[in-house]
Ligand code: AMP
């Protein structure tokens with residue numbers, strides 16, 4: 001029996017990690033970080049006020065205080081604070097020597113131009129101490145993560161303007177099927193619109209991965225073979241949909257053989273989406289996905305996506321949540337890992353949606369997650385917990 005976890009391991013092990021390159025800070029968004037980000041300064045770099053207020057000695061809070069100066073953020077204090085003295089201070093400004101607390105402007109009673117009193121003896125310290133967030137030399141971000149906007153903020157704060165990231169693979173998309181027409185055309189009898197290619201291009205776009213759309217190719221050995229050969233020149237991965245199983249016009253396995261690709265996977269152990277080939281030759285890879293759109297979607301999520309992250313040396317893990325079924329679930333065959341499109345409600349309750357199987361493309365439009373039904377399980381009772389993968 002083919003087990004999903006073995007298949008994904010085989011696919012990931014086949015990946016030769018891509019080289020790295022330097023990109024500008026903002027261009028590193030969604031890329032995979034390949035250097036550790038280390039602090040070049042303390043943060044904050046000096047004791048700074050967390051409030052607009054008055055900096056003084058905590059022990060003087062009960063007394064009338066003489067105001068020495070106004071300290072603006074970006075300017076340094078010029079006068080140390082002594083007994084029964086304070087300076088007006090703005091958020092982010094350096095705390096003057098001698099002061100050990102800042103009371104909020106809202107708690108201040110201004111007595112006259114030069115003196116003030118605190119109305120709140122319970123006031124907090126309200127100082128962010130030098131190096132309390134991080135210290136010079138601290139590791140701020142470990143290499144291997146996918147860069148998000150908050151990482152960009154941290155890197156900017158640490159003075160990084162040019163970032164070492166993994167190169168990204170380029171993916172060629174090719175749809176096989178004599179019955180296929182492009183979405184702009186109205187299918188005549190026997191035809192169907194090519195939806196897979198667009199779905200796949202969108203899936204790649206959400207990962208920030210570049211692709212070349214090769215087009216729709218009829219089920220003809222020579223034509224597919226020529227297009228495949230051409231697509232290898234400028235793509236690292238070629239995704240072919242359709243023609244991956246054992247029908248009379250399913251040429252993908254034979255074409256891979258002709259081009260000396262080593263087929264490492266020909267079944268996934270997943271339902272829907274069992275027929276799928278994964279093959280490689282040197283550092284070129286080919287996924288032969290099912291023609292059925294739900295299968296193609298699932299195969300991309302379960303196999304292509306983790307493979308792409310592996311190529312980029314990313315410590316990425318598929319996000320999986322535990323969720324509870326709102327109704328009993330049952331299926332006929334239990335041999336494979338079941339992947340069912342579902343609607344995940346706010347409190348992690350799973351709502352089943354209308355789903356007829358691998359060809360039911362618009363079922364996915366109502367789904368926000370894929371539910372995992374483990375191998376050898378046919379029935380899951382209402383209230384039982386299963387894993388779901390948000391999509
Ligand atoms: P195949 O994997 O080629 O046997 O195709 C399985 C089913 O998916 C058939 O009903 C095809 O018509 C359909 N199909 C194949 N390719 C596509 C595509 N690119 N877009 C939408 N449906 C497709």
Ligand code: MG
Pocket residue numbers: 176177178219242243291
């Ligand atoms: Mg076909």
